[in-house]
């Protein structure tokens with residue numbers, strides 16, 4: 001009896017052992033295939049499946065190729081495809097023309113801004129224009145970030161003109177308001193971008209501003225504005241503070257066929273700026289656009305960094321434009337930033353971004369007054385061609401709605 005039990009136990013152990021091996025080998029076979037490489041390369045096709053194979057089973061065995069099959073009269077077998085590195089395809093885009101861009105993008109402005117224009121017109125159309133109504137006019141302008149002094153000036157002038165005029169039809173009121181708003185925005189300021197090359201060297205534009213205001217995006221969009229106007233551009237990725245900024249800028253450049261000069265992450269922005277201008281000279285480019293980092297940790301740090309970039313670039317030739325990028329949605333905070341930058345470097349123009357996302361278009365007036373420098377460009381969306389040269393008339397028309 002004992003012998004019989006022993007035999008049965010041994011038989012069970014043998015059967016279980018064999019089963020375990022089978023399950024184990026199945027498990028091994030179910031390992032995931034290796035993940036595909038990130039860059040596309042042409043590789044050999046996989047081995048063909050055999051009948052009964054599971055679809056996801058990797059087939060490591062070499063593929064039976066045609067040369068192993070003896071064919072009657074066959075001389076040479078066709079060659080298996082070689083591994084080939086595909087050249088990267090860069091499609092150079094043709095940016096939208098810049099003329100009349102603000103008019104085309106006006107709907108973006110009026111959508112967010114018409115609370116200002118419509119609000120003012122509604123107030124001015126009231127039966128009686130008493131002190132309370134004029135106070136409401138003031139509040140509306142201040143809420144739209146126009147600033148206290150310009151608001152008081154506008155209300156004072158408008159009040160006098162309405163009194164003198166006597167009768168007030170809606171058309172007359174609209175015309176008066178348009179004229180007064182336009183006077184605040186100041187159509188006499190020179191808003192031309194100095195981007196034309198000199199005899200021996202390209203024009204140099206420094207783009208400065210706090211990170212996150214849309215500085216890198218604006219530099220990229222500006223490259224498109226210039227290319228659309230027939231200029232050749234070199235980009236300098238001197239914002240070495242944020243790792244992805246150089247990649248981002250390079251992508252913008254590639255889209256319009258502009259070269260980007262960049263350095264190591266955390267590298268010296270001044271030396272990148274210097275090299276970018278050198279490249280611009282070598283290429284005979286019209287304009288070099290330099291994206292800088294805008295850390296506001298300390299004013300001294302910022303001053304040192306931007307001062308050095310400017311000094312080093314000036315070894316090649318003058319810096320033609322220093323554009324300060326401000327986020328219109330940050331309101332008064334943007335004005336504080338503007339003040340700090342203006343103390344550090346001579347700003348020649350302002351770019352107001354994200355005007356599509358705010359009803360506070362009055363910031364155009366406030367920042368120009370604050371710095372005594374014109375708004376030259378406005379950002380009206382995230383699209384590649386959503387940067388427009390600033391036109392006071394089109395802007396005011398969008399505010400009050402035509």
Ligand SMILES: Nc1nc2c(ncn2[C@@H]2O[C@H](COP(=O)(O)OP(=O)(O)OP(=O)(O)O)[C@@H](O)[C@H]2O)c(=O)[nH]1
Pocket residue numbers: 210211212213214215216217218239242245293294353354355356357378379380381382386
């Ligand atoms: N709606 C809107 N978004 C904008 C505009 N301009 C820029 N942006 C967005 O703002 C975000 C920040 O833009 P970036 O260019 O990365 O900002 P930055 O100032 O360069 O930041 P750093 O590279 O860190 O210095 C992005 O999502 C942009 O698409 C604009 O005019 N309108």
